[in-house]
Amino acid sequence: MTIRKFPLWSVLAVVLVVALVVGSGVLRSAPPSASQRALAIESVVRCPSCEDLSVATSSAPTALTVRSTVRQLIAEGRTDQQVKDYLVARYGPAIVLEPPASGWSLLVWLLPLLGGLVATAAVAGVLVRRRHAVDAGPAGGDGTEPLDGAALEERRRFLRLSLADADAEYLAGDLSDKDYLALRHRDMLRLAALELRTAEVNGADAVSPTRDVIVADPLVGAGGSAPGGRSGATADRAPAGPAGQEVAPASKRGRRSRRSRWYLGGAVAAFGAALVVGVSLFATNRLPGQTPTGSVSLTQDQLVAQSLTRAAALENQGQAGQAAQLYQSVLDGHPSNEVALAQLGWLEYQTGRSGGSASLIGDARAKLNQAVRLDPGDPAARLYLGTVLWQRDGNAVAAAEQYRRFLADGPPPAIVDQAAPLVRQVYQAVGLPVPPQVAGS
């Protein structure tokens, strides 16, 4: 708009500086006149017979006397300080309404300045430390503090709200594409890390905090189809699950990985959706801050992007059914939307697995295949398809190929980290060298 062409901010800055310089009277600086000096002194000298008024504001007879004395002393050629000293010698130091900046009363001047500095430093320190902590460890802590299930649950809740918040802000046009993606990416990472932590805690003391029902089934099944299993301390420490669960030792591990995989899926979904939203919005000429809703009619692309973001958010919050409905509604209008295809396929696959519905899984497989066909470069679809091939068919070779394509498409590191154990497993199963991205610990 005109804002871009017209250098508004530069003009404003210049006008402001010029106006303030002219208005502040720096240009015509003259020594203060006698009456200006008198007024300045009078406004800091207390009216002797009043409590809190200066002689400048009071019309008490004592104030009149002090005023005329001040003017007389100035006319005699005394300095401001000499005038004040003259009055202090008669009335005592309390005649001046400002404490002197010396001795103990220097405190009254220094304390606010020191306090202000300390407070600013403390706030800045908190901001900086928080940011470092965020980068270093999970969920905003420093990564070492002992956390119990409830604390983890609280952090999880916070992160989910943060994610929803970012969605809302973004849709309202408040967040820029870049910031939105960065925030989302970071929160997803933290959430994923937190899930691992939760799994550890649960494994350690077998406390399962109450949480939202996660409808979907695991990415990696109960371990039966993943013979290698996941190595590591968490698996070793896992005790037997509560009695009454079908596959006692493995189900614990399964639930653990199930959750982290679930978030992995969510992260991929959100990433994809955000990408689409970002691109489609970037392509339109919406002004910053302009709302894309209200009476502004949305373009089809925008509507689709909005639905996808919402669906992703729903998915994150465990509302798989609603998410699936939204994806379906997108597909009704746009049968070849690859993001919706991939995500819906994934949801269907999970539901199919948990319900043992082969037809649903078949449906899912078809959707994932179609998504891969439509957009060969979509990492999410590749990841999902590979996982289906591995878990469902035990087809490590085909799965490895999909994972290779997934890695080749340059997915965000957060997702790679999460997918790493699975990818390693598959690569090891086919005897391929593990790619460096996932070689990690």
Next chain:
Amino acid sequence: MGPEGGAPARHTARWVGIAVLAVAAGLVAVLATRPPAAVSEVQSPLVGKPAPSVAGTTVTGAHYSLDPAPGRYTVVNFFASWCEPCQTEGPDLVRFQFEHQSAGDASMVSVIFDDTVGAARDYQAQLGATWPTLADPGGRLALSFGVRAPPSTFVIAPDGRVVAYIVAPVSASDLDKIIADARATNP
């Protein structure tokens, strides 16, 4: 619930809380030991220093000037006819003047503070004050003594130094005591 579980890694709230309580304890201690403002004595920087000159026109039109005389203390009293505490101390001042008049070891002089000459003259006459009462046009004398409110009483030693300042109704015995003390420390 959150609070029951795991110990926190940082104790910011605890330390800040303790610091706040410590500061507040100091504040409360100071506040608890302060006397009421009305009781606390107003200090005058003039005490111990040479008194400003006391000179001017009396309500009767005569000229007055305070000249030091050996052995004679002077009580300078700032008053107003509308001031209730002044009415309280008035009879005591009359008695003080009566007691010391013959001995000549102390004298009185009054200065009008924020009042009309007419009202002040009537007031002094009604009280029976026979000592000089200075009109203080423009409040110059009050300013040179740093007077804030009536009644304010200064006691000036024979050598011209201010030995006491009282911002409250004084009694004859107060004044006698002040003068006796001053004589004892500085014969």
Next chain:
Amino acid sequence: MNGTFGHTGVLLGFAAAVAGVAVIAVGLARGRASTLRSGRLYAPLVLVGGVVALVAMEHALVIHDFSLAYVADNNSRATPLLYSFTGLWSALAGSILLWGVVLGGYATAMVWRFRRRSADELVAWATLVVYVVAAFFFGLMLGPADPFRHVAGAVPTVGLGPNTLLQNNPLVLIHPPMLYLGVVGFTLPFAFAVASLITGRLDDDWQGETRRWTLFAWAFLTMGILLGAWWSYQVLGWGGFWGWDPVENAALLPWLVGTAYLHSVMVQQRRGLLRIWNLSLVVAAFSLTILGTFLTRSGVIQSVHSFSNSTIGPLLLGFFGLVLVTGVGLIAWRGDRLRSPGGIDSPVSREGAFLANNLLFVAFACVVLLGTVFPLLYEALGGGQVAVGAPYFNRFFVPVGLGLLFLMAVAPALPWRKTSVETMRGRLAAPAAAGVAVVAVCVLAGVHGIEPLLAFGLGAFAAGSAVRALVLSVRGAWRGARSSGTAPVRSVLAGWRGLVGRANGGMVVHVGVVVIAVGLAAATSFLHRGELHLARGKSGTFAGHTVTFVGTRNVVSPSHSALEAVLRVDGGGVFRPALSTFGAGSTPVGTPAIDSGWRDDVYLTITSIPDTGGVWTFGVVEQPLVMWLWIGAGLVAAGSVLSAIPGRRRRPTDPVSAPSAGADRPAVPRGGGGAAGGDTVPGHRRESGADPVPVGAGDPP
């Protein structure tokens, strides 16, 4: 007779409060719901006790029952009915009685609001705290501040009458009660803070409730303070409205902290952050009300407002210590475990702006507190006497005020979490241009001085920002209605919805604050003060105004006699500054007369009346834009009322699939809303259940 009734009422209130404490304590110890439920019944009894005492006291004042020492000291036969009535709060004991009644009212409103949840541990603890506070204040009335004490010896036939300054202007009828409604109102947030610290529940329950009650108290306190400024201007005769007097500071301190809380609680509600900080602010606000009462009522600090000295100082100080130890101790004990997870993403965000706002408000509160008690500290340190007055406070107030204006300009346009330069550039363009334009026009018009110019410029910037947010939300509401098929006329009316609710009402308050700030800057920077020496029939000019001394007249009423000077300003209206004497032998007080105008006010007082000759001296103060202060006060009041009206629960642009009320939190990100609309979302997001009760309405429908 009145004394007996009064004592009965006070005793009833005290007994009810103590019984309430005991019953709830037993209920909590035994964990018995029925006992907890019965604990709520004592709040109305406290109120009834207070009201009985209040009625007894008012009756005594109105019939001039001088057998009560309080009436004899603060009333006379000649006192008009209005000022007899207001005599209740013209001295210490009566003020404590008013405090007790208001607290009883708040307690009753609270138990009524939570009548269905009275067995809840958190509500029980909060009620317990309120009862403890009530027991303290009614206890004061039983002992050292007994308003119904009988006079010693024979009943006097004449009373002393109220302080002359308190029978000079009808504003005393509303200003002190407003102030008390505000100050006492901070008890409830404190009670909830303590309760949630004890129970460890920092969830929606307490933040929603605490914000509601704080907003309520804050609005009354704001009005009380502004009315107090107006009263000073109308009565005190020096042409100012704020003198940084200890009593004014005592009311300002909880206001500053309360304002900080009202902003930072939004960060908690929206982002779940700053929990402990918010608790600390609530505790601080209440502690400061008690400390302020101590400072102004115990007589340790001399003040033009300290109408009485008393013996309740040590008790108030002890109570202040108790409150502080309880509040801060609980925070120190539990705070670290209740800390919120996560942090602020970026300093340049709405959260960051609120944090900066809190820093400024709290830092300034510390300065005001330090300045107020510093003379005492200095004396205790052996330094002698020192005065800390307006010049000291102004030196800090000006930069803090300018900083707050800047934040008010930027913050409403800032999104939560993070922002980009482009976003802010687009949003702030119009407000910033308005600000710069105002500075430029002012300079061209000859306004000089860096502080007023910055105040005007930042004021326009901030007002532009607030108006922009309001326009967006009104337009959003209007378009929302139109797009949902409402008739055109009705959808225009629906735009009204864009002005209500917390966020939008808050923006109206912001506009009011800006208007006040501009008025303040103009009035204090460009004031002319002087004297006119006029003989009867003569005219003089001052700061562009012609003042004519027309004549004098004597006004005598049973309660007072006044000598009025009749002055004509600019050949128009007639104004009558006066010297009034209330009762024989008392010092005459000057009553100013004010020619108020849109452009400036001319403030006239009688400075001296000649002994002989006919030349009178009048004090004249000419100040521009004083009217803006009172207009701004009206806007602040209107904004507070608008914030109390509930905003929409759902936006029309919400998808149909969004779960409605009852869900813990809507799962779907709200699609609707512009910049301002974004603000209205969080308020609803985390409020559990359907709870549309606004601030100000104590009862749910």
